Amino acid sequence: MSDEPRRGRLTVYLGAAPGVGKTYAMLGEARRRVERGTDVVVGYVETHGRRHTVDMVGDLEVVPRREVEHRGTTLTEMDTDAILARKPQVVLVDELAHTNVPGSPREKRAADVAVLLDAGIDVITTVNIQHLESLNDEVERITGVRQRETVPDEVVRTAEQIQLVDMSPEALRRRMAHGNVYQPDRIDASLTSYFRVGNLTALRELALLWVADRVDDALGDYRRAHDIDHPWPTKERIVVAVTGGAESETLLRRGARLAQRAAGSELLAVHVIASDGLRNPDERRIARAQQLVASLGGTFHSIVGEDVAGAVVDFATASNATMVVVGVSRHGRLRKLVAGTTGDRIASLAGSVDVHLVTHDQVSRGTRRRSIVSPLSRGRQVAGWATAVVMPVLLTWALQAFRDTDQLPLAEMLLLAGTVAVALVGGLLPALVAAVVSFFALNYFFTPPTGRLTVAEPANLTALLVYVAVAAGVATVVDRASRRAGDALRARTEAATMSSLSRSVLTGQDTAEAIVERVREVFGQASVSLLAQGRLGWEVMAHAGPSHACSPDEGDTRVKVDDDHILCLRGEPLRATDQKVLEAFAVQTSLVLEYRRLREREQRAATLESAEATSTALLRAVSHDLRTPLATMRASVDGLVGGEVGAADRATLLESLDSSTDQLEGLIDNLLDLSRLQSGLVHPVLRDRSLDEVLPLALAGQPPGAVVLDVDEPAPVVHTDAGLLERVVANLVSNAVRVSSAAAGGAGEPVRVLAHVLPTRVEVMVVDRGPGVPAEQRERMFEPFQRLSDTTPGGLGLGLAVAQGLTLALGGELSAEDTPGGGLTMVLSLPRSALGDRACRGPGSDAP
Template sequence: MDADAQVGRRGRLTVYLGAAPGVGKTYAMLSEARRRCERGTDVVVGYVETHGREHTTDMLDGLEVVPRREVSYRGTTFTEMDTDAVLARRPAVVCVDELAHTNVPGSTTEKRAEDVERLRVAGIDVITTVNIQHLESLNDEVERITGVRQRETVPDEVVRTADQIQLVDMSPDALRRRMAHGNIYRPEQVDASLTSYFRVGNLTALRELALLWLADRVDDALGDYRRAHRIEAPWPAKERIVVAVTGGPESETLLRRGARLAQRAAGSELLAVHVIANDGLANPDETRIARAQQLVASLGGTFHSVVGEDVSAAVVDFATGANATMVVVGVSRHGRVRRLFTGTTGDRIASLAGSIDVHLVTHGEVARTARSRWYLSPLSRRRQVVGLGLSVVLPLLLTLVLRLTDNPDQLPLDVLLFLAVTVLVALVGGLVPALVAALGGFLLMNWFFTPPVRDLTISDPANLVALLVFVAVAVGVATVVDRASRRATDAVRARTEAATLGALSRSVLTGQDTAEAIVERLREVFGQESVALLARGPAGWTVVADSGTSPACEPDAGDTRVQVDDDHVLVLCGSPLRATDQRVLEGFAVQTGLVLEYRRLREREERAAALERAEATSTSVLRAVSHDLRTPLATMRASVDGLVSGSLDEADRAELVAAVDSSTEQLERLIDNLLDLSRLESGLLHPVLRDRSLEEILPLAVAGQPEGSVVLELDESAPLVRTDAGLIERVVANLVANAVRVSGGTPVRVLAHVLPDTVDVLVVDRGPGVPEDRRSRMFEPFQRLGDTSAGGLGLGLAVARGLAEAVGGTLSAEDTPGGGLTMVLSIPRTSA
């Protein structure tokens, strides 16, 4: 391809994905490059790392290699891919090894993946390599498997959007043989690698990760192809089980059955779908839906909610879009008569599913549908009583008025008037009073207004039809009015519940709520005397949080109780709640469970952080013991051996005795720092605060330094400070010793500044200083920050800050004007 043809097109990306190091991905990349060269393609090598492997090096013969670019960093020269040179060369294809590589600081781009993107934008095809452990999404999993944290990663999206991904794989035994033969690492590294990273279990797990990740990529490609070619019929390339969740009591049974079906085939997926009716009339049990979501998550599946007018069609549409192979649906809970006339959801799904299998699951809730209590009204008892009264009084009054007119030909008008009365009664009292009014109107019109009057017989068939139509219309209108009233009541209740639960969820999710706030809000919402959150323990129930004037009641003594989890219960004391309030109460229980879970997670996080700090300290102590503490011991041992030999003159003996003395002092100082750090972290340090003068403390703190290395500038009028003299002396001595060590012979100044509340002791040196971005770390234990002097553990500043804070002071670092570092020790002034 010539340069003109490259303009305006984006380069293709081919990725050789290695299941593990050493499987031969670089060799495969170079083999592809040689094949393209033989076909006449202009191919160059932008960057290849052979790691000294003979066979990989041989593959470079005959390929054009673009010289690397040299980059200097901290006095060392490194080589990186010269992207600008490759762009200037403009080949058709370039080979770039190690896609996840991080460039040396100072390079044009931070990651090699960005260099590859530049090449593709220029229209150059790129062939690259990457190992599965370097994918960003798998970093944590790889660390758990191998124990090694990969510091160089590449976003999955970079590899996922490649035009072609080629898996380079090898069985664990074959890879270990390659390792043993010295084809991957140097001989001195083989044994350690075989017993650590390259164990059979590690390699098998990495291989499975690579296969599963690539299978997901292939599945995405299949979905893209089906969408591009508008293929709506599912292709059963992978088992996907869709479970239709109604929110009924059988939902958990269906989900567990679907999970068992999904487990029969490796790599299967479990998807749960809940259809929300778009007419807004459906009223699913939100608590059961929430439990179904939790169960799906625990089974390793995903939960989806879709909106649809026809539940069966919505389930099938979702299954088709997800390329599902099976739909799991429960046997209908409706009675035989309803199933006879309306059919079942399972039957309709089976008729619409086409090539998707439908698995019908029986359950314990079949034909257990609760009887419809149509006669119960959502209206208040007062309105129902008034409606019953009107259903008797209004038809009688209307009959009296109509009898006064005494017009035998006005039956159609009479029917309309009685129908209006029935509608009015329905609006006031609901369905049952309206039926009473309709029946009363029928009897009154039959007795008084249809010939023969004062007789229940009807001579004219037209009048009979008119009265029957009246009854039918009255019943229909009353039913519609009653249903509208029920829906309005449900809508108001749902809006109130949504507002309450929404406010509760927002406060909990934003971390503003606690268990105490939830029980207080619960008491206010339901008007209870007291609400308590109780926890079950070995000694019985204990109160976690309570609200109200009356004492917290026991679970058995409460008027209403709701289970939060196996060990917690909410107990309400006061007026009993209505059944319609149960859903809101369950919502409060769910939110309470979240608060308790957040509390447990915070406590666990704090414990984990404490353990992590302790482990880091222990590791650092062991590292220090193995190195820094052994150095003075080795010196002392060598000196003692020389003294025991007895063949030394006085000068040599004096020198060895001085070495023993110096090493002993150094060892004492290291052990003192370790003990101080231990006391500080365990809280066993108890300072004795008294009014002290700095004239007594500072001269003793600088007394041990070489003559002329420290200049003490102290004003005799400096006020007293409230502190522990011994601890402050050790802090200043530590700071002065550090300053003298780094000052390079320039005297260190120690002076005091008097402030309204404190006296600041300044230790000023002219050393190299510490960059501002590293000052926050300099007070952490075991931080040397480039200090390579012997005998130090990096504890000095950590101990100094801890001692300063123990006596109520502070320790910070500032730049010295003109170069160097100034340590500022602020000590509280005496209250007098």
Template structure:
């Protein structure tokens, strides 16, 4: 069964607002209509521009859908109506637009995708500043953060992209003539967003982004048609690096050549030999990688059996136009017999230019010592000692038998000694043992003895074979030692990086945990994570003794980002540890980003709570605050009247006092809630007795209403006097109101680490499923007395949390509700 045809996507990409992308899209729509194509307009915004409105005339427009949001009606594209209409082509303006909340889909790009799935072609528009990958760059250029963005992949995978461009001067003239914005917006726009520098930078961003997309399309075409020869559509320079001292020279030469042509690419390539024989200096490779990045290039590592073939294959696949390779560092004799890498690359490159660069290391200068060994200094010294002692001891033992026919056995025994020395000390001690064994066998065991001459040709062959085998075995052992050392180091790095990856994916690490792990991994004395501030560096996280407080105060440093750096104090790190250290830096950057996101979420949540509180307060104020004010106003009007009698005057004064107290309670609760929501409550904690607080908290109620039952033996609590008094007063006042005349009991219950203050009422109680909700602001449940805003319990719980305690509700045996206020005991016991 054939899948339905997917609609084609054509994108008109604007280099800046006002360049005419919507006008160009409508022009294309009219041209297709003239050719008989069924074209409709799904959504176009003219922004009051006369020429755009004129171009829209005569085209069929699908009516928009109405969406209600917060009491206001908005219009959005009716995607379902467009699909039901099923035209051949639909025009959809502003691809990056976010739909009004309540719409079927969040982004207009999702609507476009749904239309394309229905087999309808889409013509759309988007500005370069709305591409997700360029959001940060656009903000740095213009100072404006684009809130509406679209993923690059949506635009990059379009079937056709048309760039709508205009020079900055021409665009500013359009702006000045009123063809883009209204007259009252022209001056502000010309002096802010539409400055020449901003428009030039946006134009360059659009051209570079589109060039990359065209380059990707060219690569797809070459692969689809199996075109292996590079097409020089763009200057790409591949610098082949061996890891030698000349690597930086080659990179700088390549960068200078790349700068001669705008848009050129610099690609650094290091080929790792598949046989593992050649081992490059990793510290130089790391420095070359950093240099390539600083020069604006990219760094790549590939594995290949033939280095020259690997370089050419990579350059061909990258569509390179030039390969830069250094002149061979080997001596003339080796170049004579084996040739050079540059010559082999030139013979294989075909149409790719090969540029040979001379350097100071040409001809063998500056080559590393051939006998450098990965073994420890102790093993090398032990090997050298054994390379002298063991052949001598073996000679003494063999001289005891003094059998002239045992030369083959002697050769095997000396070979065994050489292999043992190679296993212990590596290449150089093994060569010493082989040479010593050769001389000892020649002098003591090869006829004629006591002379360095050999009578039998077969004995000559045996001695030569012995030396050759000894050298071969020594080289194999030395190479195996190198590979084992590399394998152990690679395994350690892989284990560490895997651990880092797991911690990043699970989001478990904090900055403190990262620096602690880094100190343990590299055995450093101290590790610091520093942040750049307006007045210098500050310590974000530190581990160890005497951590550095500045980048120059440590022994090793690695940058996390532009504003953060990790400083290590202790023994200098090996160059091979650089990759792991950079992995730690990358993880630290993610940890800091997670921290910023969490703080942003917390701020957003706080703002959302504050907005909800403000909204609820405004709604409540319209009724609950007006009630006591209306009562006071009526009472005052009565008091100023001449006809009021003394008894009525006394009643009116009482009403004013009652309303004033009610109003004070409401305002106090509102202020307390505002302080709690804003995090401004700062308790002054100290040790004090409940006898200092509870009598004041329950005062003011009619006699017999509240019973205070607290023993003198109750231990001290660690709390704030005023805040605790306010919490208990709120709880008692609430209990008295719901008890309807029944006595409220205030008790104290001592626990090992806290003291519980129990406020027991005989009211109607609260069902268990509603007890948590009653602690939320503006929740009065079934209380219809109109005596408050429903803030008392919310304020009480907020203040309790600030005191380090808890507040919960339980059933009162026999009916009612018991509020349990838990307060920490003094001294933590």
């Protein structure tokens, strides 16, 4: 037995978001252990004043905290030394990611926990998912808040038990609205900033995925620790062996159907790249297979292996697969009889993994014979054939000086070296010819009896035959190595070309001009033209090169893009291998053209649809809403002109006339603003402006007490156009005041205008307590002439449409969210000025 002291066990309660109840769950676990007789103490628990959490601590033994002086303030931290002296069996330590006050023995609370574990004390701790180091960047992108207190993932992964404390976003927001998480004065600010439904949903998904990865890691560790080589079918994982042949798509679709039979199944496609480089699959089919796998919701994997069957089985075993899908071999009967088939070998090696053998149409067609055409240039082929004839003659002539001695071994070595040289220059066939010519030269000039093609000694005949065999073998190896080197060079070139093409597309260089210029550079052509079939014949869409665009009849190489477009190349004819890459360019060109057509159609359709909707709504509005204030104005003017009204009635008519004039002026202003936005005539002048300069002006026209302005001090600085921003806020506040008053039947709760500072943005929130807008109607609420459930008089439904358009012109975003407790919150997000850079932290010490 080991004399080393026992190390304590770590249990982590992982919160999907702040406020889900991880501390409460930790205290519940402590109480259960106390009931079982375990010695448990509270090392550090932060209740945040929550009544239920305080009640849960109850009579648990609490180790007093240590006081630390920092900059004239007395702060408290966990007293690790006191816990070590007390030496309980279990200690509760809240907020694992906490950073200790400067001057503490250790910088991080995680280091204090490590000390307790080393002392053999079990630790139960809590941490929120947003405080894990690996998720720091993702959390900032989601919430806009940078986490200053983080803990390395490895610290949490070493825990013997991880308990996920989860709660739906809606339930958490209800808990907050009821005051169970934060104090009442912080609820609205929290719910409208960090604790939005979208933020909470994203944090929840991060937590679930992180824990799922931890479970997979634990399962893999267990299998490795117990030397379990066979897969454990925890869920269906279908591995499809993709050969690169024409049957690949059939296999993938069959695998996808098998995977769809069980919920949660995974589809994995694997393509084995031969390590010897002798097999050369069709790269276009491999690319199509990758696209098909992605569309089917699977993943594509390329692995290198000398034995295809063994590589597929190893991949399936490592992936914990339950089934391998492989196609029936396309090889002939003799090949199957001699070497067997890949499917048979996979089945014999798969063990407990099921093997599904799929037949397909390509079985009857067999495999195409490999071409024996030399890949060498015409010049090298001519040089090789010439050397094959001249080399044996020259060497034989040079060795004539040694005819009287037994120089057969020397002659064989020299002629063998010459045959190898021929193989390096001209390839296999010239080398074989050189070997045969050398055989006859050795036989006639150097093998007794000389001068005849007969051999007296059997040993000499054996030597000659061995020479021919060795020469042919060496020539074959040299030729094959030369071919593989050429294939590797072409593969690197093709890969670099395709990678460059992909980068050009991903970076937005998806124009026809960019593609034809790239084609000309890659293939060294004099000119390249993209031609489109028009009513008068072929028309040039794009051209690259110094010479004029060529017609289809003038081009040296042509490749079809689609039924109406071709690429026409003028220059050196392309090799067959280059044709494959060129066809990939053609496919990409087709996609670019198709995307362009779809975008144009979509834009035209959207423009026509918007114009039609706007015209219809405008006619409706002019016929009703504009007539209402005009009728009131006409009645007021008629009454005033009549001259038979008293002073009180006259004042009423003048007030009505003034109100209707303001209403009509506002309607016309909104119509003009909408027209300017739709015709692109709004050109904002962006400057750094403080919100305390803009917001008061935007609220100036509202009734007293109708709006409450609550902006952080100092006021945030945004990069905006002050006049346009004032119009946006004024429209939002005007709508909010109107619907709040209508919902309350008069004077309702005041509308609150808040501002929150994020790292790169500033959010202005207009919070009302009106009836709100259902989630399914929010996509339409920013469209012109949409009144939705707003029945208040005096509007065309243009306020939000104009606000949305002006916000986009300012480079901002406008969205709508529920107000906790009822109502609607309009969130206006604006770019933050660099001058306004200051620290920002979310609500709560256990929140960001």
